[in-house]
Amino acid sequence: MIVFDCRRFLRTIRIAATALAALTLGVAGARAQEAEGVWMREDGASKVQFSPCGGGLCGTVVWLKNPNSKAHIGQKVFFDMARADQTSWTGQAFNPEDGKTYSGKIVVNGKKLRTSGCVLGGLICKSMNWVRAN
Known part of the structure; x- marks a missing residue:
């Protein structure tokens, strides 16, 4: 039986969103130079x-x-x-x-x-x- 852990899922989404935002800002910063x-x-x-x-x-x-x-x-x-x-x-x-x-x-x-x-x-x-x- 698979149990869905909502808190773990949301934490994973937050980490992925933070990583994506950091990557996007890093690319924008590189372009500015x-x-x-x-x-x-x-x-x-x-x-x-x-x-x-x-x-x-x-x-x-x-x-x-x-x-x-x-x-x-x-x-x-x-x-x-x-x-x-x-x-x-x-x-x-x-x-x-x-x-x-x-x-x-x-x-x-x-x-x-x-x-x-x-x-x-x-x-x-x-x-x-x-x-x-x-």
Whole structure:
């Protein structure tokens, strides 16, 4: 004879629901650390779209506040960006202002992104903050 234990059944359902909720939140948290999408510079001067390219990640200018800036729409400013860990990528960063390419890094923290361009093995770096635009 099979006896149905209602309390045990409800406890099993609660555990399964909790596990499912934790898994769902974990996936959403992981997605929040992705760099793909459109990001606006904190000063509002430009927007860059990060998307997959050549096995890595590239960033292309998609909007400029000042159409007379040295950058232009469609210009690749981040390229060969490879994932370094859960929240960062490393590769190359092009600065349209001086026409030079630097070793670059992207770090994502939720809806914020920080880019860095460095020379002399990371001795001198310039960073820029971005916010997710989409």
